Structure formats: C-alpha cells, structure tokens
Amino acid sequence: AAPMRWAWVAAALIISNLATGYVVKKNSRPKIDPYSDMAHAMSDLSISDGRSVAIIGDSITRRAKFPEQICGLRVVNMGIAGARASAFIQYAEEMRDRALHTKLVVIALGSNDRDHDEFVASMTMMLHRLPQTSLALATTFRKDAEINQTIRALSDRDGATIIDMTGSGIRTDDGKHPSDDEQYRLWTLFMTQEIERILGC
Known part of the structure; x- marks a missing residue:
C-alpha cells in the first residue's frame, strides 16, 4: 500500500508542477525577439519604398505608439528594448x-x-553605414549632460537635425524611462511633433 501511496503523491506533484508552469507561462509577458522585430521593420521599409520615417531607439521607442503615418509617410518603429547604439550597426x-x-x-x-x-x-559606425538620407538625433530626456553633449556634437558633425528631448518635461522614476503610461504618451507626442517640424508639415 505504501509504494502505491507514494506513486500517487509523485503523480500529484508532477501534475501540480506542470499546471503551475503552464499558468506562469500563460501569464508571463511575451518574449521580445529583436531579430523578428527587425525583420518586420526591414520589410516595412522595403514596402514603403522611400516613403517612410524610420525611428531607431531602445525600449522607449519600442513602447511608443506612433501614428501609422507622419506627414503622409509610413512610420517604421525600429526600437529594441535594452539596446545600446552598437546593436544597430x-x-x-x-x-x-x-x-x-x-x-x-x-x-x-x-x-x-x-x-x-x-x-x-x-x-x-552606425551613422556612416546608413543609406544616404536625412537624419535627426534625439537627446535623452533625462538631461544626461555627457551623453546629450555627445549627441549634439555628432549631430553637428554629420549634418543631422537635433531633437532636444530635454525640453519635453517628461518625468522619470528610474532615471531612464518615462514614469508611467501618460509620460510615455507625452514622449511619443513630443517626438511626433518634432518629426513633423523637421519634415515641414
């Protein structure tokens, strides 16, 4: 009787663990696949045939809900969560x-x-490998003096337009990301308006 009882206990534990794993997997956030995301972005750029705005960035860009078009141009979101500049070369x-x-x-x-x-x-390296096109470089909104000074210097050197996010008034709790959904919305709106300004529409 004892071996049978332990067999039932073992079976119950296995079933419980499988059920727990299923629930955790079902309720967890979907994994981000940057390779797949970039493949879609490249496809969108190809389809738009020059009639597009490509926005390269990290998790803030990735999470932004840009309009489908800005100034009649297709918006292609090329954001990768956690990405550094080297990822886009x-x-x-x-x-x-x-x-x-x-x-x-x-x-x-x-x-x-x-x-x-x-x-x-x-x-x-990234700037020199991009196809010949109009460029805009955005500073970080968190007023990182060294990084933002570098971005402005790169903009001057490569003839890019600067988007000064330090004047956007975006709040942050962790020093890196907008603090909540409303701040993400404001970041996206500010960026969209700056792109409209650059494109002249």
Whole structure:
C-alpha cells in the first residue's frame, strides 16, 4: 500500500508542477525577439519604398505608439528594448546593402550606453553605414549632460537635425524611462511633433 501511496503523491506533484508552469507561462509577458522585430521593420521599409520615417531607439521607442503615418509617410518603429547604439550597426549595414531608403531616420539612443567612448564609436559606425538620407538625433530626456553633449556634437558633425528631448518635461522614476503610461504618451507626442517640424508639415 505504501509504494502505491507514494506513486500517487509523485503523480500529484508532477501534475501540480506542470499546471503551475503552464499558468506562469500563460501569464508571463511575451518574449521580445529583436531579430523578428527587425525583420518586420526591414520589410516595412522595403514596402514603403522611400516613403517612410524610420525611428531607431531602445525600449522607449519600442513602447511608443506612433501614428501609422507622419506627414503622409509610413512610420517604421525600429526600437529594441535594452539596446545600446552598437546593436544597430548591423541593421544600418543591412539597410544600406538592401538600398532601403527612407525620407528621414530618427535616432533616439543613449539611455543604455554607459561607456562614452564606446557610444561615440558605435554611433559613428552606425551613422556612416546608413543609406544616404536625412537624419535627426534625439537627446535623452533625462538631461544626461555627457551623453546629450555627445549627441549634439555628432549631430553637428554629420549634418543631422537635433531633437532636444530635454525640453519635453517628461518625468522619470528610474532615471531612464518615462514614469508611467501618460509620460510615455507625452514622449511619443513630443517626438511626433518634432518629426513633423523637421519634415515641414
């Protein structure tokens, strides 16, 4: 009787663990696949055939709910959560190699970059590998003096328009991300209005 009882206990534990695993997996946030996201972004750029605005960024860009079009141009969100500038060098090369032209490329990076020299080198490589297009570089909204000074210097050197997010008034709790959904909405609205200003519509 004892072996039978232990067999039932073992079976119950296995079933319980499987059920718990199923519930955790079902309720967990879906995994972000940057490779798949970038494949979709490249496809969108190809379809738009130059009639697009590409916005390169990190989790803030990824989470932004941009309108489908700005100034009649398709908006292609190329945000990758947690990304540093170095992550986009390969995608800049792919855009150039596939001749994926856009009306404007907006780059909103720097929040995850802590090594200043690496940030400069990565941004320089990315900017030089992008297809020939109009550029806009956005400062971080958290007023990181060193990073923002570097972004402005890169903008001057490469003839890009600056989007000064330090004047957006966005609040943050962790020093990196907008503090809540309303602040994300304001970030997106500010960015959209700046893109409209640059495009002149």
